[in-house]
Amino acid sequence: MDPNDSFSTAIETLASSRPLSTKQARIAVAAILDGLAGEVETSAFLTALHVKGETGEELLGAVEAIRERMIPFDSGRSDAIDTCGTGGDRAATVNISTGAAVILAACGVPVVKHGNRAASSTSGSSDVLTELGVAVEAEPAVLRAALDELGVAFLFAPRFHPGMKAVAPIRRRLPFRTVFNLVGPLCNPASPAFQLVGAPRPEHARRMAEVLAKTATIRRAAVVRGEDGLDEVTLAGPTEVLLVDGGRIEPLAWSPADFGLPETPATDLRVEGPSESARLLREAFRGEPGPVRSYLLANAAAAIWVVEGTSLPAAVERAALAIDSGDAAGLLERWAARSHGAP
Missing domain, CATH: 3.40.1030.10 (Nucleoside phosphorylase/phosphoribosyltransferase catalytic domain)
Structure with a gap:
């Protein structure tokens, strides 16, 4: 599926006060981080999600997308x-x-x-x-x-x-x-x-x-x-x-x-x-x-x-x-x- 279509669908879902699955949230946040979503679309997504209220699955999807793209830091510590x-x-x-x-x-x-x-x-x-x-x-x-x-x-x-x-x-x-x-x-x-x-x-x-x-x-x-x-x-x-x-x-x-x-x-x-x-x-x-x-x-x-x-x-x-x-x-x-x- 076209990432733009997935992102638009995510906005429509949120605007209808319906939650995203973990996968849907991960794909949408990934599109933002990868520069595939424009400023207007990103603002619409963040606003709709804020107004609806985030679910645990949506947070988990966002975390997965961010962690997949982050640069890890080796702290060498197990007690930090x-x-x-x-x-x-x-x-x-x-x-x-x-x-x-x-x-x-x-x-x-x-x-x-x-x-x-x-x-x-x-x-x-x-x-x-x-x-x-x-x-x-x-x-x-x-x-x-x-x-x-x-x-x-x-x-x-x-x-x-x-x-x-x-x-x-x-x-x-x-x-x-x-x-x-x-x-x-x-x-x-x-x-x-x-x-x-x-x-x-x-x-x-x-x-x-x-x-x-x-x-x-x-x-x-x-x-x-x-x-x-x-x-x-x-x-x-x-x-x-x-x-x-x-x-x-x-x-x-x-x-x-x-x-x-x-x-x-x-x-x-x-x-x-x-x-x-x-x-x-x-x-x-x-x-x-x-x-x-x-x-x-x-x-x-x-x-x-x-x-x-x-x-x-x-x-x-x-x-x-x-x-x-x-x-x-x-x-x-x-x-x-x-x-x-x-x-």
Whole structure:
């Protein structure tokens, strides 16, 4: 069948509020990545899928298409974790998952973080890392060296997913998050064994957990969603958790008290852009008390829990020590230097 006919059929199906099969979704997303779909058609597809709401099969098809075309990264690690949210929660917060990645590495938990520039948020992970001095487009050999020596690497999505380049301008023009926000965290080129993923809506969290449960390389993962809509562990109230372990999905719930941290609204985390986000992260790494520190501790603790099963309060203490000892700040500076090729 002509790929253009398949793509048009997919748009018509979605516009009729009918779901695509995994195969249909894979073919449609493949057409986008291979440059076979025009901008208007791609916009129509992404809009129709967003309005209908993505199913687990559609997400799986999109993930398959993206992973078939990605450039894999050999991390050499079987114990690494990725920490990221989907974006699109409209909270405009400081880059919590990126800051948590630095703390995790300082705790001795290796992180292979996959990320991109902001598509539907104020500050993407690559935006804030650039402000923090990290070269986000470093060569794979430099990334591997940083991971081996410091326990952290950032995999810039466009470098490893060249097919995404064509769709990036379209994503920026659309006033909502797209399926690529949801599947991005599921397509880490390093295929880490552990993941902590944030999603802003319960139906998105469930679908992402379903895909992670079918991902052979995943040993244990958690999809988290704050009841306030934050795509991170929240301290404004309960956090809904979907634990993926051994291909099974178990629903859990966390409260700020489970971490031993005070209830704190996410509105205290709002930033206007990556420079402000970087400044707040640096202040937190210097030991500045306040909401940014609390949220960093909670999310770093959640990731430690995913990888090691450590109790949340004990994990918070470990993360706090990494900050207060200066290890997190020191690691960030070494990472920045190493990413530019410095020994």
